[in-house]
Amino acid sequence: MLQNAASRLPLSHSVILSITRWHLLYSKAHPLSRDNQHTSVPFLSPLISQAYFLASRLQRRPSIRIAFVVIALVAAAAVVIGDFVRSAAARRLREAILAELQPVALKNCTLKRFGSANDGGYLMCENLIGPLDAAYSYGVGSNDDWGCEVSCRYHVPVHQYDCFDPARPTCNGGTFVFHNECVGNRSGYRGSRFFDTLENQIRRNGDTDRRLIIKMDIEGAEWDSLLAAPDELLASIPQITMEMHGFDDPKIVEVLRKLKRNFYLVNLHFNNWSCTPKAAPLPAWAYQVHWVNKRIGVPDPAAPFPAPMSPLNAPDSPTWPDCQLRTPRLAARHEFY
The missing domain is CATH 3.40.50 (Rossmann fold)
Known part of the structure; x- marks a missing residue:
């Protein structure tokens, strides 16, 4: 399911699904036991849970995917505009x-x-x-x-x-x-x-x-x-x-x-x-x-x-x-x- 979802999502969302897929594979390869329970990655559990939740929401709600894309574009535009404004101000100073x-x-x-x-x-x-x-x-x-x-x-x-x-x-x-x-x-x-x-x-x-x-x-x-x-x-x-x-x-x-x-x-x-x-x-x-x-x-x-x-x-x-x-x-x- 995660593989199919990743193929339909933008790169940033695929990264989230990749994390969850890695966690599943890691869990199968390293089952928890009395000896290795401290060598697993329990600190990622909250992140993985959120990733599962977000992945399922992204599959069901295309509007969320659109919102993420819009936010990313706005952030990129802000960086470009900021650089342009600073460059123009520096030119005016010179x-x-x-x-x-x-x-x-x-x-x-x-x-x-x-x-x-x-x-x-x-x-x-x-x-x-x-x-x-x-x-x-x-x-x-x-x-x-x-x-x-x-x-x-x-x-x-x-x-x-x-x-x-x-x-x-x-x-x-x-x-x-x-x-x-x-x-x-x-x-x-x-x-x-x-x-x-x-x-x-x-x-x-x-x-x-x-x-x-x-x-x-x-x-x-x-x-x-x-x-x-x-x-x-x-x-x-x-x-x-x-x-x-x-x-x-x-x-x-x-x-x-x-x-x-x-x-x-x-x-x-x-x-x-x-x-x-x-x-x-x-x-x-x-x-x-x-x-x-x-x-x-x-x-x-x-x-x-x-x-x-x-x-x-x-x-x-x-x-x-x-x-x-x-x-x-x-x-x-x-x-x-």
């Missing part, structure tokens, strides 16, 4: 990030590359740097070519912060002050590593209200660190050059909009170590940006907007394929001015 990454051409900015020729090099407005009192380099690793060039050129100390790499970069002719800590959104230890806020670190070094420039490449920790930085502190910094990381966190848009209250974005370059179609319409998940304070930057209304990428940018990897934005992004000029 589009919102790209919409905020609209570089502006400045009349009074002469871009120059500082640091390495490839990975580790950053563009800044050379003519807007001096006079300079100090520089801050967040995330340095085993070398800090950016910090060394800035220190030697402007004769200022460069405060380096890195709590992950114990290497202490050196600079012939420059002054490095290494701090074995990281920047974050609060002060305290996380495991064995110490973190502090941007505001506290600048104040501790006696650089509050002094003329500073900042370089930041801290592998995604920039979002929380910058959200925690007071607007008043950010408004006092003439230039910030950095590499940003990520495309799937809503706080990215929040940070970009916060920075744009006080800064113009004047350079955008995507790191070709991180090219991926998953970030589309962004070509990569890591991107170098340069911010110039609105107090000193003068936008050029006659220049194309968004501003084209400077030829001073170079692939972070000279051997890997590059992945920059291919088509101009058009935006209303009043969004920036």
